[in-house]
Amino acid sequence: MENLIAGAEMLARWDVIIALLVGSIGGVIIGAIPGVGPAVAIAILLPATFSLDPIVGLTVLLGIYGSSMYGGAIPAVLINTPGTAVNALTSYDGYPMTQRGEAHRAVSLAYSASFWGGIFGIGCLIALSPVLAMIAPMFGSREIFLAALLGIVLVILAHRGQIFAAGALAMFGIFLQTVGLDAVTYTQRYTFGYSFLSSGINLIVVVLGLFALSQAFFLLTAPDSSPDAKPVTGKMTAGIRELLRHKRVATVAAGFGVILGMIPGTGEFTAQFMSYTYAQKTSKTPELFGKGSPEGLIASEAANNAVPAAAMIPLLALGIPGEALTAMMLSVFYVHNVIPGPQLFQNNIDLVYGLYFALIALNVIVMVFLLFSTNLLTRIIRVPTRFLGVMILILSFVGVYSLRNSLTDCMIAAGFGVLGLVLKRLNLPIVPIILGMVLGGIMEVKLRSALPRLKTPFDMIDRPIAFVLFALILLVLALHIRTLVKELRAHRLDEDHDIHDTQTR
Amino acid sequence: MSRVKTLQVLFKRYRRPGDIVFAWTMLIISLFLLWQLTEQTAWKPRAKLFAQPRFWPGVSLAFMVVFAAFHLIGSMLSERIEGRWREVGLWASSLEYAGWFIGYAAVVPIVGYLPSTMIFAVALALRAGYRSRVALGSAVVGAVVIVLLFKTFLQVKLPSGRIYEALPDGLRQIMLTYF
Numbered sequence: 001m002e003n004l005i006a007g008a009e010m011l012a013r014w015d016v017i018i019a020l021l022v023g024s025i026g027g028v029i030i031g032a033i034p035g036v037g038p039a040v041a042i043a044i045l046l047p048a049t050f051s052l053d054p055i056v057g058l059t060v061l062l063g064i065y066g067s068s069m070y071g072g073a074i075p076a077v078l079i080n081t082p083g084t085a086v087n088a089l090t091s092y093d094g095y096p097m098t099q100r101g102e103a104h105r106a107v108s109l110a111y112s113a114s115f116w117g118g119i120f121g122i123g124c125l126i127a128l129s130p131v132l133a134m135i136a137p138m139f140g141s142r143e144i145f146l147a148a149l150l151g152i153v154l155v156i157l158a159h160r161g162q163i164f165a166a167g168a169l170a171m172f173g174i175f176l177q178t179v180g181l182d183a184v185t186y187t188q189r190y191t192f193g194y195s196f197l198s199s200g201i202n203l204i205v206v207v208l209g210l211f212a213l214s215q216a217f218f219l220l221t222a223p224d225s226s227p228d229a230k231p232v233t234g235k236m237t238a239g240i241r242e243l244l245r246h247k248r249v250a251t252v253a254a255g256f257g258v259i260l261g262m263i264p265g266t267g268e269f270t271a272q273f274m275s276y277t278y279a280q281k282t283s284k285t286p287e288l289f290g291k292g293s294p295e296g297l298i299a300s301e302a303a304n305n306a307v308p309a310a311a312m313i314p315l316l317a318l319g320i321p322g323e324a325l326t327a328m329m330l331s332v333f334y335v336h337n338v339i340p341g342p343q344l345f346q347n348n349i350d351l352v353y354g355l356y357f358a359l360i361a362l363n364v365i366v367m368v369f370l371l372f373s374t375n376l377l378t379r380i381i382r383v384p385t386r387f388l389g390v391m392i393l394i395l396s397f398v399g400v401y402s403l404r405n406s407l408t409d410c411m412i413a414a415g416f417g418v419l420g421l422v423l424k425r426l427n428l429p430i431v432p433i434i435l436g437m438v439l440g441g442i443m444e445v446k447l448r449s450a451l452p453r454l455k456t457p458f459d460m461i462d463r464p465i466a467f468v469l470f471a472l473i474l475l476v477l478a479l480h481i482r483t484l485v486k487e488l489r490a491h492r493l494d495e496d497h498d499i500h501d502t503q504t505r
Numbered sequence: 506m507s508r509v510k511t512l513q514v515l516f517k518r519y520r521r522p523g524d525i526v527f528a529w530t531m532l533i534i535s536l537f538l539l540w541q542l543t544e545q546t547a548w549k550p551r552a553k554l555f556a557q558p559r560f561w562p563g564v565s566l567a568f569m570v571v572f573a574a575f576h577l578i579g580s581m582l583s584e585r586i587e588g589r590w591r592e593v594g595l596w597a598s599s600l601e602y603a604g605w606f607i608g609y610a611a612v613v614p615i616v617g618y619l620p621s622t623m624i625f626a627v628a629l630a631l632r633a634g635y636r637s638r639v640a641l642g643s644a645v646v647g648a649v650v651i652v653l654l655f656k657t658f659l660q661v662k663l664p665s666g667r668i669y670e671a672l673p674d675g676l677r678q679i680m681l682t683y684f
Contacts, residue, residue, distance in 0.1 A: 047661070048655060048659050048661050051659075051660070051661070051662075164572045164573075164575040164576035164579060165531075165572075165576050167568065167569075167572035168531055168535065168569050168572035168573045168576055171535075171565045171566070171568045171569035171572060172535075172565075172569055174561065174564075174565035175538065175561075175562055175565040175566055175569065178561045178562045178565070182558040184556070184558075185547065185549055185552070185558045187546070187547035187549075187558045188545070188546075188547075189545060189546050189558055189559075189562055190538070190541070190545045190546070190562060191545070192545065213603075213606065216602065216606075217599040217602050217603070218599075220599075220602050220633060221595055221598055221599050221602070224633070224634060384635075384640075386633040386634065386635070387630065387633070387635065387640065387643070387644070389633065390626060390629045390630050390633055390644060390647075391626075391647050391651075393602065393605070393606055393609075393629065394609075394622060394625065394626055394629075394647070394648065394651055395651060396606070397606065397609055397610055397613070398651070398655045398661060398663070400610075401610055401613070401663060402655075402661045402662050402663055405614075405662065405663070405664055407607070407610055407611060410606065410607055410610035411607055413606075414603035414606050414607055415603070417599075417603060417606070418596070418599050418600060418603055421596065421599045422523075422527060422596050425521065425523070425592065425595065425596065426521050426523060426524055426527055427521055428527075436565075440561065440565065443561075444561050447555055448555070448556055451553060451555055451556055
């Protein structure tokens with residue numbers, strides 16, 4: 001109870017309140033503009049938050065993460081272009097509703113479903129906290145190593161149809177984090193005699209290059225366009241009542257979001273697809289899906305908004321990020337010497353509760369903001385894409401250069417920017433590189449610290465949790481091979497899809 | 506024959522023009538890096554295998570080569586898509602913007618954050634094809650807002666311009682601290 005109060009107190013500071021407002025409203029706007037997503041914004045703001053208090057910095061970033069999907073629904077519904085790629089399925093049913101002249105119904109349904117999903121996700125996070133606090137200390141070096149390995153396996157397998165590319169990129173990420181002076185043996189690794197490589201390749205520089213600069217290059221090299229959304233008229237609260245008629249779909253979808261959000265490497269996309277399929281299968285009017293079904297819209301939005309809170313679970317409890325945005329947030333923790341993981345629940349539980357409250361508050365702020373300002377946002381999203389590219393390029397400079405005022409960093413970031421552009425053009429995933437870097441670092445450190453206790457390789461899995469994790473890795477691999485064989489027998493191939501775009505924005 | 510056919514189906518996948526160029530590049534780079542393994546990493550005589558500084562680079566690069574090779578096979582077995590070199594040309598054209606970015610970063614410590622950001626925003630907007638007063642004006646406003654937000658309010662660590670030194674006393678201090 002005291003911890004709860006301490007957590008609430010953390011929010012009752014003017015700087016945290018400003019951070020909440022800036023993060024949540026800024027997140028909605030960023031989400032609503034097609035061509036710039038939360039990853040770009042978080043990457044740019046990351047170094048700026050290092051000088052702030054952990055709770056302030058994390059609140060801004062969480063705000064952007066949690067609210068961008070609300071905003072992303074607006075262009076998805078109004079102009080059939082998802083604002084953030086995780087709103088892709090929202091456009092399936094949202095846009096047909098707009099064409100029928102029901103834009104306000106679609107938009108307000110999307111907001112209400114998002115709110116439902118968001119709050120459900122936080123509810124689960126809070127309910128799970130005592131369990132996490134109990135289980136987390138059972139995770140020693142071996143368990144964390146295995147959990148990170150599971151994360152790598154999952155992030156590769158989650159990119160169906162592009163597994164080899166995702167695998168190669170994840171391995172590239174693991175390799176990247178080994179470059180530089182090895183902290184334990186003091187030997188150089190892949191520095192090629194260059195002193196600037198001795199300190200290693202900075203994660204933030206890579207993140208800024210791959211997410212922000214690449215997006216600027218992407219927009220600047222493509223033809224200019226300016227999304228044109230018509231203003232919405234009608235009662236914005238209509239969706240709330242309609243949502244209550246579809247409580248089951250919303251709750252199950254949010255449940256999918258929570259479960260898949262917790263599992264590293266899967267996230268919003270899989271959650272959205274699974275809940276959409278579920279909603280269609282159990283609907284009384286499955287033929288309406290894709291033609292303006294409210295249930296489809298609810299399934300998609302409730303699922304993706306439940307993910308941010310759930311994605312915080314492995315991050316806070318084990319220090320293992322499951323996707324790119326939480327991987328970026330991990331660096332904020334490290335900069336402030338707050339190490340997420342089992343100790344966090346023992347030493348900084350007030351911060352954990354503070355973050356929970358911040359998540360709740362941001363959902364409320366965003367909901368209220370959107371009910372009154374949707375039409376304002378439809379004007380903001382008209383920014384021409386190339387102009388947006390110019391601004392992202394200028395903003396990326398702040399991010400890269402403020403780290404350590406190094407021109408070399410800018411060159412490295414520019415190099416990764418070009419790599420990111422190539423990957424985006426080829427529709428190949430960027431996230432495996434980032435997760436490879438973060439999880440690779442965790443695996444190396446944890447395996448080393450586990451070594452003294454290992455006499456035989458089997459000692460690695462002689463504890464219950466370690467064994468379960470190892471079994472899970474085998475199970476995931478086996479299931480994947482089984483699906484491949486099945487598909488091969490049925491001669492059914494994956495169709496053209498833009499799934500991975502999401503994770504690149 | 507039918508068996509070969511099924512194997513081809515297994516490796517075929519959805520892709521975009523230029524995929525094979527990327528696949529070759531990735532394979533060549535990963536092979537080069539793996540070839541450099543003994544040269545670029547050390548081996549400690551008495552340490553365990555898993556604690557060797559060479560272990561993780563070795564493992565990651567070995568897997569990278571395998572994955573990159575399979576990716577290439579997949580690309581070779583799939584139908585050729587037209588427009589490969591046009592796509593590669595587009596990738597190359599992004600180098601120009603990478604150059605703009607590095608140029609901007611090189612100029613800031615000399616000219617100062619505010620002036621260089623304004624000049625750069627307008628120049629890049631012109632390069633991107635904008636000619637209207639509204640667009641160029643918005644670029645200037647955008648640049649000023651970014652400087653005010655990050656340098657003036659958030660006090661993000663960015664260098665002051667060398668030309669600020671030439672300014673008169675009072676103004677110099679303000680420019681050095683806030684812009």
